[in-house]
Amino acid sequence: DIQMTQSPSSLSASVGDRVTISCRASESISTYLNWYQQKPGEAPKILVYAASRLHSGVPLRFSGSGSGTDFTLTISSLQREDFATYYCQQSYSSSQTFGLGTKVEMK
Amino acid sequence: QLQLQESGPGLVKPSETLSLTCTVSGGSISGGNYYWGWVRQPPGRGLEFIGSIYYIGTTTYNPSLKSRVSISLDTSKTQFSLKLKSVTAADTALYFCARESSPPDYTKYFDLWGRGTLVTVSS
Secondary structure (H helix, E strand, O other): OOOEEEEOOEEEEOOOOOEEEEEEEOOOOOOOEEEEEEOOOOOOEEEEEOOOEEOOOOOOOEEEEEEOOEEEEEEOOOOHHHOOEEEEEEOOOOOOEEOOOEEEEEO | OOEEEEEOOOEEOOOOOEEEEEEEEOOOOOOOOEEEEEEEEOOOOOOEEEEEEEOOOOEEEOOOOOOOEEEEEEOOOOEEEEEEOOOOHHHOEEEEEEEEEOOOOOOOEEEEEOOOEEEEEOO
């Protein structure tokens, strides 16, 4: 299995902050990397697919980058509704795997 | 607007089989660049891919669950189902059904989700 390691596991930030979340794959996955947002009691929502492509309707403050083994999700200016847990997911192998998540909390 | 809804028992006894159904409303599950899958989330923990199925019946399973899992679909009823046999307490989780988009030249990703159903394994 391809292991996905996210960092940090949690972070505290304020509205307006620039937030960066990292995801590292245990082997190269090209750009077969997706990012999801999940709020308590809700299903995950796709934010970014193919490492850098913003899903329809997702605010432009979200962006993704990276290829190979190292990827980044950036929120350029954190909004109140962005406090949530974020997961990366690789779909390079047929056995997809998710990272353990990064919880973004209010400072 | 396409919607997904999970249904099935909320309590399953150890060693028995967990069975869930996902009903898709507002559209078809046949054709197109879509797979239909299951993802679970143990309480307070992260997401785990269980498996997915294409409308022609092609399946992909998580290797760690492959010996116990089966996914099938009924296009006439726009439903797909999950069976997980020989369950233990470790299978207690929130189970989501989801549509997996597979655009040409890009990665597959889950773009539409049900709300999830909690299944507890306990005697």
